[in-house]
Amino acid sequence: MSDTIQAAFYHGDRTFAVKDTQAQQPDAGEVAIRIAYCGICGTDMHVFHGNMDARVGFNRIIGHEMSGVVSAVGADVDHVTVGQKAVVRPLAHCGDCPACDAGHMHICHNLKFLGLDTDGAMQEIWTVPAYTVHTLPDDMRLDHAALIEPVAVACHDVRMAELQPGEDVLVIGGGPIGMLCAMAAREAGGKVTISEVNQARLAIAEKLGFETINPKETDPAAAINEKTGGKGADVVFEVSGTQPGVDTMTACAASRGRIVMVAIHAVKPQIDMFQFFWRELKLIGARVYEPADYEKAIALVASGAVDADTVITDVSPLADIQSAFEALDQSPTALKSLIKVGETL
Ligand SMILES: [Zn+2]
Ligand SMILES: [Zn+2]
Structure with missing residues (x-):
């Protein structure tokens, strides 16, 4: 047949x-x-x-x-x-x-x-x-x-971050994966801000109920410090794949903050390694997903999260x-x- x-x-x-x-x-x-x-x-x-x-x-x-x-x-x-x-x-x-x-x-x-x-x-x-x-x-x-497949990417990123309820989260880059990371982080109890330069994407992020920063208008580190009483973001998702995004990730992370590298950087960026020493930052790689991330993604789509x-x-x-x-x-x-x-x- x-x-x-x-x-x-x-x-x-x-x-x-x-x-x-x-x-x-x-x-x-x-x-x-x-x-x-x-x-x-x-x-x-x-x-x-x-x-x-x-x-x-x-x-x-x-x-x-x-x-x-x-x-x-x-x-x-x-x-x-x-x-x-x-x-x-x-x-x-x-x-x-x-x-x-x-x-x-x-x-x-x-x-x-x-x-x-x-x-x-x-x-x-x-x-x-x-x-x-x-x-x-x-x-x-x-x-x-x-x-579900891109949501599973986001669920893997959040799981790798070991995100805890109440933590301050910065998502750098508001494309599809950034937006889904923000939703998965919020569902895990994170207080999420999205940094993005594209006005249409900023509007979608706001419609979805997220605080936003446009780094063309506002210094992200100043905005995050103001929001967190000078602490910085406990978890940063780098989803932009750009040099300015990499600069923002070290500038905005809290002491002992965890930075999850979600973006695929085709070109080697310059990284402010000193900040990893000074504030004991952690950089976490995250690639695709495991079966548990798929089951979580199915639940998030089913619940409307x-x-x-x-x-x-x-x-x-x-x-x-x-x-x-x-x-x-x-x-x-x-x-x-x-x-x-x-x-x-
Ligand atoms: Zn894909
Ligand atoms: Zn193998």
């Missing part, structure tokens, strides 16, 4: 082609999911810009921020049944390296990211290893569920994936764009 499905192939040079292809049938230990929605990630935008051609090649179906409904299961799969709503934690580990041996499968030395190193979710049926599948409550909206309707700013059908990427690339106001890949119900 084979199913003809639609899929969006990245062909290089900022180009997608939506074509018919054959759905992959699930082998033993695999699950096929009929995809409802797939969000466009910053990483997908890097692919679009041609920055990852060597890794993804020129005939790749990308996409990993998805939601859908299980359509078939292979042999030896018992935690998932056909008809369940589901999301995928898009990490395939080797099971045979020092990181895997230590239980840190999400930073496996040979980690494969599904949707970059393998075909992803911008296709009507996506077949994945069963251990990557998390099932969802029946009443969860599938457009909202497409946020993540305001999905405000975060999702655009939805386009799969046939319009090309224009959706072009529009997101140009838009100063978009936060999270979803592709509606197919009908599921």
